[in-house]
Every structure is written in structure tokens, then in C-alpha cells.
Amino acid sequence: MATKEPILSARDVEIQFSLRGRKLTAIRKCSLDLYEGETLAIVGESGSGKSVFTKSFIGMLDANGSIIGGSIMYDGVDISKYKTEKEWMTIRGKKIAMVMQDPMTSLNPLKVVGKQIQESIELHQGLKGEEAKKEAIEMLRKVGIPNPERRYNQYPHEFSGGMRQRVVIAIAVACRPQILICDEPTTALDVTIQAQILDLVHSLQKELHMTVIYITHDLGVVANVADRVAVMYAGQIVEYGLVNEIFYDAWHPYTWALLSALPQ
Ligand SMILES: Nc1ncnc2c1ncn2[C@@H]1O[C@H](COP(=O)(O)OP(=O)(O)OP(=O)(O)O)[C@@H](O)[C@H]1O
Numbered sequence: 001m002a003t004k005e006p007i008l009s010a011r012d013v014e015i016q017f018s019l020r021g022r023k024l025t026a027i028r029k030c031s032l033d034l035y036e037g038e039t040l041a042i043v044g045e046s047g048s049g050k051s052v053f054t055k056s057f058i059g060m061l062d063a064n065g066s067i068i069g070g071s072i073m074y075d076g077v078d079i080s081k082y083k084t085e086k087e088w089m090t091i092r093g094k095k096i097a098m099v100m101q102d103p104m105t106s107l108n109p110l111k112v113v114g115k116q117i118q119e120s121i122e123l124h125q126g127l128k129g130e131e132a133k134k135e136a137i138e139m140l141r142k143v144g145i146p147n148p149e150r151r152y153n154q155y156p157h158e159f160s161g162g163m164r165q166r167v168v169i170a171i172a173v174a175c176r177p178q179i180l181i182c183d184e185p186t187t188a189l190d191v192t193i194q195a196q197i198l199d200l201v202h203s204l205q206k207e208l209h210m211t212v213i214y215i216t217h218d219l220g221v222v223a224n225v226a227d228r229v230a231v232m233y234a235g236q237i238v239e240y241g242l243v244n245e246i247f248y249d250a251w252h253p254y255t256w257a258l259l260s261a262l263p264q
């Protein structure tokens with residue numbers, strides 16, 4: 001495991017937002033490596049930069065934000081230098097997909113869910129019409145939605161929170177990305193459902209050979225499924241390493257504080 005080449009390598013990434021004429025640095029010299037088939041957990045308190053940092057891997061920063069330093073090497077290219085949507089579309093969804101924190105905002109309330117999955121398949125996989133529809137139904141089945149043929153024609157509001165989360169995951173993995181980023185909803189789902197979603201992501205990861213970044217507040221998740229963990233604090237990565245090393249040998253005071261907040 002230790003000698004593998006990373007499939008994505010972020011180095012000294014700096015991200016700024018401009019806000020009413022002022023510059024606000026949200027990410028300060030963050031570095032991490034992703035390895036094939038592994039799970040990286042990113043933990044850290046609210047506002048520490050977990051979403052902003054990972055969104056920069058797919059060019060999804062808010063319009064007032066930009067990467068102002070460092071590099072993100074993926075497939076031999078520094079994608080942090082990408083400027084246009086056209087460039088990002090070669091990566092986003094296709095190679096690196098993200099399940100956003102709020103599943104409701106990533107679904108179109110006016111469109112049946114099956115169509116939304118189908119559109120993603122048509123856009124990225126080049127399948128059309130009936131063929132794409134069949135694949136969309138297959139994806140619904142894969143993420144554990146019963147009666148997928150019937151469910152295909154239902155709207156997001158007809159699904160429970162957990163089921164909606166499954167639909168969003170179906171859209172994300174429909175294009176067989178190499179890397180899946182899951183920004184875990186912290187309050188929206190209850191604990192049992194979150195555990196089921198985690199199981200789902202884990203089994204899809206095995207089946208589709210994906211590398212997963214799991215953003216979470218739950219250190220149980222870190223201990224149970226992650227190979228590596230990055231701890232973020234105030235826009236920086238204050239710990240990064242193999243889970244076993246971090247859990248049993250954490251030296252940073254913030255890591256201790258975070259670990260001691262573990263239930264049990
Ligand atoms: N569009 C924006 N303009 C200005 N500041 C922003 C913008 N988006 C995010 N930020 C700031 O960047 C910092 C990091 O935010 P981020 O959303 O990455 O936190 P997070 O670790 O994902 O938190 P949470 O656990 O609550 O999701 C925060 O201080 C936030 O206010």
C-alpha cells in the first residue's frame with residue numbers, strides 16, 4: 001500500500017473568495033494524495049474548509065472563489081489551472097463525481113428522478129433514449145430503490161430523505177467515475193439511514209472500483225471504512241495519514257480534541 005502512486009495529488013492548494021472587495025483565504029496550503037480503491041475521510045469542524053477544498057477538485061467553487069496557488073495533479077494534468085467549463089466537463093461527473101451535502105439542492109424538483117439519472121448517463125456515457133433509460137433503471141436498482149421501473153417516473157418529493165440521497169448517489173455513480181466525493185449531510189438524515197447510505201457507498205465502491213472521499217463528522221465512519229484520514233482546521237490540513245497512525249498516534253492538539261469528542 002505504501003509504495004503505490006497516487007491517482008490525485010493536491011499540493012499547497014490555496015483558495016480565496018472575494019467578498020465585497022475583500023479577499024478571504026478559505027484554504028491555506030492544503031495537500032493530500034488519493035490512492036486507487038482507497039477511502040479517504042476528511043473530518044473537521046463546520047467551516048474548516050472540507051467542502052470548499054474538495055469542490056475545487058471538480059471546478060465547483062462558487063463564482064467569487066478561485067484557486068490562487070498550488071497544484072492538483074490528476075491524470076498527468078494540473079487541473080487547478082483549468083479555467084473554462086469546457087475543461088472541467090472533461091473531469092466533472094465523468095472522472096470525479098461529487099454527492100453534495102444537501103441532496104434536495106442537487107435534484108430538480110420539477111423533473112422525475114429517472115429522467116435526471118438518464119440525463120447524466122446521456123451526457124457522459126453517450127447512451128441514448130431507451131438504452132439510457134434502461135441504464136437509469138438499473139442504477140436505481142443498484143442503489144437499493146425498490147420497484148425501480150415505477151420509481152423512475154416519480155418526483156423527488158415522493159421520495160424519503162434517505163431515498164433521495166440514494167438517487168443523488170445513483171446520479172453521481174451513473175457515469176462510473178474513478179473518484180467519488182461524498183459530502184455527508186450532517187443533520188438531514190437520521191443515524192440509521194446514514195449507516196445504510198455508508199454501506200451503500202462502500203458496496204458501490206467495491207463493485208465499481210472507485211476511490212472515495214468521505215467528508216464526515218462521524219469518527220466511527222473514519223475508524224470503520226477509511227484507509228486514510230485528513231483532519232482540517234481553519235482552512236488547513238492539520239493531520240493527514242493512515243487511519244491507524246492518526247488514531248493511535250495523533251499529536252496535534254486539535255486532533256486530540258476531536259478524537260476525544262467520540263461517543264464512547
Ligand atoms: N462563496 C463563498 N464566499 C465567501 N466565503 C465562502 C464561500 N464559500 C465558503 N466560504 C467560506 O469558506 C470556509 C470553508 O467553508 P466550507 O463550506 O468548506 O466548510 P465545511 O468544512 O464544509 O463546513 P460544514 O461542515 O459546515 O459543511 C468558511 O469560512 C466559509 O464561510
Ligand SMILES: [Mg+2]
Nearest residue numbers: 050051101183
Ligand atoms: Mg461542508
